[in-house]
Amino acid sequence: DADLRDPGTILNRAAATLDFTRPVAIMLVGVLQFIPDEEDPYAIAAELIGAAAPGSYVTIAHPASDLEAPAMAEFARRYNELAAEKARFRTHDEVSRFLDGLHLIEPGVVKLPTWRPESEIEARYPTVQWAGMAQKRSSGRRGV
Numbered sequence: 001d002a003d004l005r006d007p008g009t010i011l012n013r014a015a016a017t018l019d020f021t022r023p024v025a026i027m028l029v030g031v032l033q034f035i036p037d038e039e040d041p042y043a044i045a046a047e048l049i050g051a052a053a054p055g056s057y058v059t060i061a062h063p064a065s066d067l068e069a070p071a072m073a074e075f076a077r078r079y080n081e082l083a084a085e086k087a088r089f090r091t092h093d094e095v096s097r098f099l100d101g102l103h104l105i106e107p108g109v110v111k112l113p114t115w116r117p118e119s120e121i122e123a124r125y126p127t128v129q130w131a132g133m134a135q136k137r138s139s140g141r142r143g144v
Helices: 007-014 041-051 069-082 092-097
Strands: 025-029 057-063 129-135
Touching: 007 041, 025 041, 092 129
Parallel strands: 025 057
Antiparallel strands: 057 129
């Protein structure tokens, strides 16, 4: 139990049960939108990824600001009026940036239901999220 804005605490607590010398999965699903730009969500993700061993995977799912843009802008405005934790929806390029320097797993950062769908019907589900997966291939943050 820790705040994503404190990746050091997350890593220290995780080290009690995980062996960071072996590959792990880092799942940034539905969380990064709550880290505003001024708190540098990219640095937070980089710290978590930097601690992982080569062979580790990173998954991301993030609300999109550039899918159904007018509706999402209105949704974000209304949500942020009511919620204690504000949300920052991001564009495809902004979401992709979280995986910079890693080996993208096909099909890359795409609309959530089109990331390896089970069926054609599933692939056509409406969505307002970007999703992707990447693998860290070497030590360091830029693990290609």
